[in-house]
Amino acid sequence: MAMVLEAALIEQLRRQEEDAFTLVYERHKTQIFNYLYRLSGDWELAGDLTHDTFLSAYESLPKLRPDSNIAPWLYRIATNRFRDLLRRRRVINWLPWTDGPASEARLAVTGGEETLSERESVKAALASMKPEYSTCLVLRLAEGFSSEETGAILGISAEAVRMRLSRARVMFKAAYEIAESGEHDDGL
Secondary structure, eight states: OHHHHHHHHHHHHHTTOHHHHHHHHHHHHHHHHHHHHHHHOOHHHHHHHHHHHHHHHHHTGGGOOTTOOHHHHHHHHHHHHHHHHHHHHHHHHTSOOSSSHHHHHHHHHHSSOSSOOHHHHHHHHHHHSOHHHHHHHIIIIISOOOHHHHHHHHTSOHHHHHHHHHHHHHHHHHHHHHHHHTOOOTTO
16 A cells, blocks of 8 residues: 555656645655764755755656656755765865864864764764765664665675675774874874
8 A cells, every 4th residue: 555655646746736846845854864964964955865865856757757756766866965065065075274163173183172973973973974874874774774674775795784884883983982082093
């Protein structure tokens, strides 16, 4: 029954029916926002990326395949928006800035505090990881997707998800311990 309803909703989306897209937005906006917030650690940025995700989704509705699954499709778009952001930031980080967002983030992590709150430690640990590992970790453990669903979102096999997840856990543990101790390692 649920698959029949999903198929009907997808057909309405492909015809770009406004009510259908509004329904999808209302059903999924909180999960997409939470996912992007976990990845970025920034409330405002997560909101902007959520907006970009749904705008991209709306623009690609005519290309939506009839056999698509809406949630993984949206998570894939959100993941791509986050990756795009990281690519842009990498270019910006090569510029010789002496202060600004990167410096402020570093100060927030090392700002003379003896220890960070647990939430800040998790954010710092995730931020220090390569995106292919942090996104896998968040999708699988925080968002609750199966290895197969995570693979579909990331465009990799379920086996690759399991391998990345195994490595991500080790990376996260090491980065979390550094964040908890209040140390900062620019190499992570």
